[in-house]
Amino acid sequence: MKTITTQIPALDKVVRVCDYLSGKNGATFSQIYQDVGIAKSSTSSLLNGMVAHGLLRQDADRYYLGLRLYEFGNKAVEQFDIKKIALPILSALRDKTNLTCHLGVLQGASPIYLTKLESPQSIIIRSWEGKRLSLHSSGLGKALMAWLTDSEVDELLPDDQSLRRFTDTTITSKEALKQALAEIRTKGWAYDDEEDSQGVRCIAVPVRNPQGKVVAAISMSGVAFQIPDDKREYLASLVIEAGKLLSLQLR
Numbered sequence: 001m002k003t004i005t006t007q008i009p010a011l012d013k014v015v016r017v018c019d020y021l022s023g024k025n026g027a028t029f030s031q032i033y034q035d036v037g038i039a040k041s042s043t044s045s046l047l048n049g050m051v052a053h054g055l056l057r058q059d060a061d062r063y064y065l066g067l068r069l070y071e072f073g074n075k076a077v078e079q080f081d082i083k084k085i086a087l088p089i090l091s092a093l094r095d096k097t098n099l100t101c102h103l104g105v106l107q108g109a110s111p112i113y114l115t116k117l118e119s120p121q122s123i124i125i126r127s128w129e130g131k132r133l134s135l136h137s138s139g140l141g142k143a144l145m146a147w148l149t150d151s152e153v154d155e156l157l158p159d160d161q162s163l164r165r166f167t168d169t170t171i172t173s174k175e176a177l178k179q180a181l182a183e184i185r186t187k188g189w190a191y192d193d194e195e196d197s198q199g200v201r202c203i204a205v206p207v208r209n210p211q212g213k214v215v216a217a218i219s220m221s222g223v224a225f226q227i228p229d230d231k232r233e234y235l236a237s238l239v240i241e242a243g244k245l246l247s248l249q250l251r
Contacts, residue, residue: 050066111144217243
């Protein structure tokens with residue numbers, strides 16, 4: 001995730017520790033101050049304060065994210081009106097396609113699911129509300145990124161940051177990714193062809209605010225046989241329709 005520096009260094013350190021631990025199954029005092037880049041002399045008091053506030057949980061010599069953050073996250077989602085507005089639209093899309101549907105936004109440098117509506121079929125797509133996704137390999141990530149400027153894309157994915165390969169079809173070249181984003185802008189929808197997870201496909205479209213800015217994305221996911229090549233365009237048209245309807249209701 002992109003490191004943000006403000007005029008409140010203590011707050012920056014708290015967020016950096018939370019970002020770091022969000023990708024770890026716990027970490028020791030030494031791992032935190034070495035990997036996060038916080039002075040050893042101030043790390044102890046910082047971690048103790050975060051534990052006292054419930055932002056972290058300490059178990060023996062390891063630190064984990066605390067349940068206070070879970071409470072904050074739930075409240076944040078409750079207060080995000082777009083989720084409430086999107087639910088009936090996602091429900092209709094799910095019922096029409098029998099596929100798993102998501103609503104997501106860009107948070108920092110990561111797409112994150114705000115809502116998931118499970119497919120009524122027995123096949124389960126492993127995802128959940130609050131899950132962070134890869135920008136370059138997920139349909140949702142590409143839909144959120146496609147209408148950004150080149151400089152904004154470069155800021156999210158710096159040249160010194162490699163694009164991780166998840167499957168044989170993952171885009172791992174920055175040049176190829178930008179070409180794919182240009183194609184998404186032309187078509188109006190993004191496609192994850194088993195690029196993030198083997199056997200899983202996804203179609204995603206942007207959601208715009210009244211000023212025309214992309215503020216969220218709707219995606220529809222299923223295993224490969226549920227989104228076959230000969231049905232892809234038709235399914236994409238349904239997701240596009242849902243994205244346009246949500247965009248209209250945000251005005």
